[in-house]
Amino acid sequence: MTQRAVCVIGAGLIGGSLLRAAEQAGRTVWGASTAADAADAHADGFDVTTDTDAALRRAAETDALVVLAVPLPALPDVLRRVDAVAPACRLTDTVSVKVAVADTVERYAPRARFVGGHPMAGTAESGWAAGKADLFAGAAWVVASDDGLDLDVWADVAELAWACGARVVPAATDEHDIAVARVSHLPHLLAAVLAAVGAAGDDDLPLALAASSFADGTRVAGTRPELVLAMCEGNRDALLGAVDDALGRLGAMRGALASTGGLAATVRAGHAGRQRWAAARDPQGVQVKRRSSLSALRDIGRRGDAVVGWKD
């Protein structure tokens, strides 16, 4: 494994955790961030500045891996600096949607050696102070694996994920967005609908009778609305497909309930889906040769497995 240096732009929850985890794994790390997070990181002994250009220049000089850990709306500005200061750098990101990020990189920093990433970890909190070195331990870390991308940078991103304790799930950019629409964004919308229906009555009797099924089903409706909106609205096209699937199933169920009164098809399909999820939950983990074909890598993600290291 290389011990490639890591430059992190954005030292919030994700970027701040990444800086800590990579340093703990022995990497040279530095970064840039907004004033508050930079100050907190600096106070904790990390080389984090507010001077994005300086951080990127050092990355260009040392052939470091640059990680963009900023929200989607902040990307264009940062990418303009990448194109100006470190145009051909090794580049990845941590944003929860991948098509929109790839399009933005193509537009603002087309010369960068970019391989998208999505570490699937987080908490309800944000900022440097909420970060921790083991945030990614045991988590899935999606690494974009579309044909044509740079295999050397793919290896850099995978090795960073492993160094942080995560397993690598290879996925095509568009397949990632469709998958997270179904299993990550749709749950937030259905939780919102359920919470609204439960609280819709004229009185509080329903809420007084709500027990664990309601508590679990609405838990993520307690997330700060801005976070949910940023996540879901950035994945609009894929989310529409997931919502339409849910609407179709709910409508068919409504029809069956009204006509025959039967809910068996819905309930059994849901039970089977949950069982399938439970079975897919603990991927075995495979090792792959360096410079494996991207098509072979994508197949590993499609069968629900993950890459945990190099063969040999």
Place this chain on the structure above:
Amino acid sequence: MTQRAVCVIGAGLIGGSLLRAAEQAGRTVWGASTAADAADAHADGFDVTTDTDAALRRAAETDALVVLAVPLPALPDVLRRVDAVAPACRLTDTVSVKVAVADTVERYAPRARFVGGHPMAGTAESGWAAGKADLFAGAAWVVASDDGLDLDVWADVAELAWACGARVVPAATDEHDIAVARVSHLPHLLAAVLAAVGAAGDDDLPLALAASSFADGTRVAGTRPELVLAMCEGNRDALLGAVDDALGRLGAMRGALASTGGLAATVRAGHAGRQRWAAARDPQGVQVKRRSSLSALRDIGRRGDAVVGWKD
């Protein structure tokens, strides 16, 4: 408080827990059940027989409170025995829907002094062996509070609920069914839809990326389908209203996402609903005078509160 004796028909999870809890509270208890549960209960030292008539006859002779803790489809047969052996007994039940039960009692045992009940506790398991004395501790126990019902039996049911450690939520029969459709049955159907959407793809990538929002949102989809079907299908009319509300909200959200891309209305309404639930979660608990008006009792449930004892 009286120490009225309690005769429980059906010694499964709920009935078996009730027998244990009521005995622990000092009541004289006995019952009848199917062979397997009766044998298990007998082995644990409880007076539970397979002879329903004998158990009911003893209830009639001692003016005991009869609790029907059998599934909805088993009610007609049991109620025929009530009408034959203990026609004017003090009668309640533990079934999770209340309109269908009231109709069935009216039809098969019209002379019984019936006040419906619904202790809102349970586990994924069933049978005598799964029961425990503290199953109802801290739980809501709905007691039907429609105009015209027998206030003496209302007091009997409330005192039994308190003896088991529960708080009493008074509710009109139809309002109960509408409330549980929204906060108990709809969560199971939305969980089923979400689990089916997550598992619907051609491959396992979505399931490999599913994290806590999917795990929580689909948890009750892991319940045995027969239990969910029995619960939901017995509450068809009220459930249709809840499903239509959910469909309307999901459809409006779909329209907003497709047109403006905005999800703020949905997400904010969900967040507000969850906050309202969190605030309503720990009812203060009130004491009422014996023989309070049923209308005043219903108002306590409607404002999300519960009755925890007698005043004076």
